[in-house]
Amino acid sequence: MHDFIKTTYVLTTGYKFRVHIFLLESYLRLAPVSLHLGLTNDFQIRKLNCSAQLTEKISRSCAMDGSNLASDVVIAELVSMGFEISEARKAIKEVGPSLNNAIDFILGGCTKVSRKRALPDTGAQSVRGMRQSSIMDHLQSSKKPASPVSIPYSNEDWEVRANMLLQKHFGYPLLKRFQREALGAWIAQKDCLVLAATGSGKSLCFQIPALLTGKVVVVISPLISLMHDQCLKLAKHGVSACFLGSGQIDQSVQQKAMRGMYEIIYVCPETILRLIKPLESLAEQRGIALFAIDEVHCVSKWGHDFRPDYRRLSALRENFNAKKLPFLEFDIPIMALTATATIRVREDIIKSLHMSEDPMIVLTSFFRPNLRFSVKHSRTCSSSYEKDFRDLIDAYSNNTSQKYSKKTNMPLENMSVGTSSRDDICNGEERASESEEDDEDITTPKRRKLSVEYLEDESDLLIDVDDFDVTCGEFDGRTSTKDLDVCEGKTEGLTIIYVPTRKETLSIAKYLCRCGVKAAAYHAKLPKSQLRQVHKEFHENALQVVVATIAFGMGIDKLNVRRIIHYGWPQSLEAYYQEAGRAGRDGKLADCVLFANLSRMPSLLPNRRSEEQTRQAYKMLSDCFRYAMRTSRCRAQMLVQYFGEDFSDDSCHLCDVCVKGPPEQQNLKDEARILMQMIAAHYDKRRCMESSYDDDDYNHNIRMEKPNVKMFVCRIQEQNQQLETTDLLWWRGLVRILEDKGFLREGDDKAHVQIKYPEPTKLGLEFAFAETEMVQSFNVWPEADMLLSKSRPKSYSSFVEWGKGWADPEIRKRRLSRNRPWKQPRRTNKQTVRGRLAAKLSK
Ligand SMILES: Nc1ncnc2c1ncn2[C@@H]1O[C@H](COP(=O)(O)OP(=O)(O)OP(=O)(O)O)[C@@H](O)[C@H]1O
Numbered sequence: 001m002h003d004f005i006k007t008t009y010v011l012t013t014g015y016k017f018r019v020h021i022f023l024l025e026s027y028l029r030l031a032p033v034s035l036h037l038g039l040t041n042d043f044q045i046r047k048l049n050c051s052a053q054l055t056e057k058i059s060r061s062c063a064m065d066g067s068n069l070a071s072d073v074v075i076a077e078l079v080s081m082g083f084e085i086s087e088a089r090k091a092i093k094e095v096g097p098s099l100n101n102a103i104d105f106i107l108g109g110c111t112k113v114s115r116k117r118a119l120p121d122t123g124a125q126s127v128r129g130m131r132q133s134s135i136m137d138h139l140q141s142s143k144k145p146a147s148p149v150s151i152p153y154s155n156e157d158w159e160v161r162a163n164m165l166l167q168k169h170f171g172y173p174l175l176k177r178f179q180r181e182a183l184g185a186w187i188a189q190k191d192c193l194v195l196a197a198t199g200s201g202k203s204l205c206f207q208i209p210a211l212l213t214g215k216v217v218v219v220i221s222p223l224i225s226l227m228h229d230q231c232l233k234l235a236k237h238g239v240s241a242c243f244l245g246s247g248q249i250d251q252s253v254q255q256k257a258m259r260g261m262y263e264i265i266y267v268c269p270e271t272i273l274r275l276i277k278p279l280e281s282l283a284e285q286r287g288i289a290l291f292a293i294d295e296v297h298c299v300s301k302w303g304h305d306f307r308p309d310y311r312r313l314s315a316l317r318e319n320f321n322a323k324k325l326p327f328l329e330f331d332i333p334i335m336a337l338t339a340t341a342t343i344r345v346r347e348d349i350i351k352s353l354h355m356s357e358d359p360m361i362v363l364t365s366f367f368r369p370n371l372r373f374s375v376k377h378s379r380t381c382s383s384s385y386e387k388d389f390r391d392l393i394d395a396y397s398n399n400t401s402q403k404y405s406k407k408t409n410m411p412l413e414n415m416s417v418g419t420s421s422r423d424d425i426c427n428g429e430e431r432a433s434e435s436e437e438d439d440e441d442i443t444t445p446k447r448r449k450l451s452v453e454y455l456e457d458e459s460d461l462l463i464d465v466d467d468f469d470v471t472c473g474e475f476d477g478r479t480s481t482k483d484l485d486v487c488e489g490k491t492e493g494l495t496i497i498y499v500p501t502r503k504e505t506l507s508i509a510k511y512l513c514r515c516g517v518k519a520a521a522y523h524a525k526l527p528k529s530q531l532r533q534v535h536k537e538f539h540e541n542a543l544q545v546v547v548a549t550i551a552f553g554m555g556i557d558k559l560n561v562r563r564i565i566h567y568g569w570p571q572s573l574e575a576y577y578q579e580a581g582r583a584g585r586d587g588k589l590a591d592c593v594l595f596a597n598l599s600r601m602p603s604l605l606p607n608r609r610s611e612e613q614t615r616q617a618y619k620m621l622s623d624c625f626r627y628a629m630r631t632s633r634c635r636a637q638m639l640v641q642y643f644g645e646d647f648s649d650d651s652c653h654l655c656d657v658c659v660k661g662p663p664e665q666q667n668l669k670d671e672a673r674i675l676m677q678m679i680a681a682h683y684d685k686r687r688c689m690e691s692s693y694d695d696d697d698y699n700h701n702i703r704m705e706k707p708n709v710k711m712f713v714c715r716i717q718e719q720n721q722q723l724e725t726t727d728l729l730w731w732r733g734l735v736r737i738l739e740d741k742g743f744l745r746e747g748d749d750k751a752h753v754q755i756k757y758p759e760p761t762k763l764g765l766e767f768a769f770a771e772t773e774m775v776q777s778f779n780v781w782p783e784a785d786m787l788l789s790k791s792r793p794k795s796y797s798s799f800v801e802w803g804k805g806w807a808d809p810e811i812r813k814r815r816l817s818r819n820r821p822w823k824q825p826r827r828t829n830k831q832t833v834r835g836r837l838a839a840k841l842s843k
């Protein structure tokens with residue numbers, strides 16, 4: 001008899017419940033057995049909390065009937081846990097009809113579990129809409145919720161069992177080391193901060209506890225789209241989950257969640273703060289194994305994606321501790337996870353969340369060895385699209401079916417991929433010229449106007465948590481998987497292009513569509529249904545490129561993203577690395593290219609910030625700017641060191657700097673000293689003047705007249721003919737180098753991306769006024785802007801070179817006719833040879 005047994009526990013009022021056991025003999029013969037158990041004082045099984053002892057009890061009562069029903073109950077449970085039926089039978093034969101002994105026997109002797117997913121049986125639906133429970137779901141239940149460590153295995157066994165569950169549900173053989181450490185912290189009932197690279201598998205750290213204990217794990221996550229993605233994945237792996245958003249209409253999912261119907265509950269921060277009371281009763285009944293706070297860098301004001309609601313999550317520690325809730329044996333552990341937290345952010349997280357005094361910090365390398373980082377100069381405007389996206393278009397057009405015409409004037413309506421929403425996106429009005437550099441895109445015909453929504457040119461710095469039109473959703477672990485990645489291995493993989501403004505998402509998506517690439521725009525102000533559609537098509541590989549603001553991507557786990565292109569300056573290295581981390585999650589080589597206008601300093605996107613936050617935002621932007629400007633250090637090394645990791649001995653061997661090598665070093669001793677002397681002289685003069693005048697107004701004016709880098713450069717060029725060929729761009733690079741060496745500091749109270757009003761430091765003054773012979777050399781690697789400056793009109797960085805230049809008639813002509821955008825037209829002095837020549841040339 002026997003292959004399948006199902007148990008359904010039905011809660012009835014008055015703390016009574018009825019257990020229906022259906023025996024399905026040889027899949028056909030049905031023999032219902034009903035046991036009515038009245039709750040007595042000594043057998044207080046409360047509400048739905050059934051325990052392993054219950055299994056044993058049922059087994060014993062069945063054994064007393066003289067049938068081998070007991071063995072069947074245990075075998076069925078073992079099968080539903082993913083063990084092979086032959087193993088289960090063998091175990092029962094050896095140890096008798098005891099579930100715990102049987103598991104011990106199997107794990108002890110043979111831990112091999114079928115790779116095939118062993119989903120819980122779906123046949124017997126629960127009564128009154130309740131989820132069917134399995135005995136193991138409630139393994140831990142007792143009158144008082146048991147501690148996560150009191151799973152019926154010794155401390156070593158939890159790891160074996162976790163690996164078994166990992167294999168059973170996710171198909172991976174072993175936990176990664178950092179996952180073991182994070183789980184170990186949880187087992188030890190400790191709060192824990194997990195800092196691990198993007199794509200390293202942080203989600204499993206909080207998903208496994210739900211499977212290990214049968215208690216609920218509550219995950220706080222910043223975006224509905226992210227929760228949706230994770231729930232879909234869990235459903236695929238046979239884990240029941242749901243997500244709750246702030247604008248929830250359907251209360252039923254929330255009610256079911258609070259009754260413990262799902263193993264994992266995803267919830268946004270503001271919603272969880274409303275749910276403290278229901279969560280307390282959930283903790284008392286089914287039990288809460290863990291509070292996980294994903295993307296926890298959102299807690300910190302010093303991070304790149306600050307969400308004020310995350311800061312209020314300290315309520316979790318304040319409400320779910322053993323002092324406040326007497327039924328708890330210990331505080332419910334908090335696990336906070338992120339891939340992008342600097343040391344300052346980490347400290348802020350621990351403090352803000354009121355994590356326990358001695359939280360465990362699980363820190364792994366942030367290094368992603370398969371990501372190839374590079375930086376390219378581009379004006380990042382519509383006239384640069386053709387040059388910048390040529391390779392991308394070529395790569396996809398080789399793989400795109402013939403129906404996508406490569407003609408740029410193809411009617412967009414003819415595109416069959418991309419649904420109606422795509423047409424909307426592709427017909428977005430051409431973006432307005434943003435700057436004096438932004439040329440008219442002559443390849444694009446005028447398009448019909450769209451609604452105001454599409455014409456906004458704002459950034460998505462404040463993303464609403466409800467970024468989807470799904471306010472709540474449930475995934476019972478048996479959901480169809482057709483929505484999930486179906487063909488990860490497609491040749492070219494996917495590309496995400498991140499741009500700073502909403503308007504650019506539309507304009508680039510439109511351009512790519514017109515070139516035959518299956519592209520779509522994504523930004524927070526598009527209709528939510530459309531965003532959902534883009535997500536869906538992205539996961540189904542129906543799209544090749546998504547052009548998005550930062551609204552797309554946090555936490556997204558899609559294996560075959562082969563390229564992340566940033567088109568325009570990111571606002572911080574944290575944001576950059578987080579977004580770049582969407583690439584290469586299958587472990588294969590992937591490209592992360594930053595196209596930025598290296599001739600311009602980036603600016604902060606508009607956002608509501610306090611003065612302190614503005615300062616911090618500038619600091620982060622400045623770090624990002626410097627990352628792109630550096631020409632002599634491995635990009636991956638710079639990135640991981642930014643997050644406090646020691647990576648000094650090695651390099652990635654993949655990035656543009658590693659492959660091309662640094663540029664040749666130059667001795668800029670003369671230029672550096674001229675600049676330093678000029679600045680020092682100004683401050684010396686100023687000090688003299690300030691001390692000799694008492695008049696406040698005069699002093700105020702002096703302060704106001706603080707010269708900026710540009711003014712110093714103009715003066716240098718006026719006074720040193722040999723340096724006329726250098727431009728502001730070049731000098732800005734030198735100022736950064738001098739700042740890095742500690743020779744200059746910012747003289748302004750306001751924050752800037754790089755020094756704007758340079759002041760000499762003591763070290764700088766020593767360098768400026770040291771005897772010439774004492775300063776041997778000043779060998780430096782020119783920064784990217786200095787190289788760019790050189791590659792435009794030829795400039796000279798040493799006097800010798802400069803002198804040679806005058807002998808060359810071409811160079812002489814160019815020098816004399818040089819355009820100085822920051823200068824007023826020069827008055828030519830006809831008394832000098834140079835002046836006469838210039839006057840002649842200007843005719
Ligand atoms: N032990 C493991 N063995 C093999 N693969 C694993 C393991 N754990 C997780 N993975 C896989 O790693 C991938 C990334 O997982 P996950 O989305 O959790 O990354 P993450 O660390 O949260 O990244 P992010 O910071 O970008 O959100 C998933 O596809 C997951 O299945």
Ligand SMILES: [Mg+2]
Pocket residue numbers: 202203294555
């Ligand atoms: Mg994640």
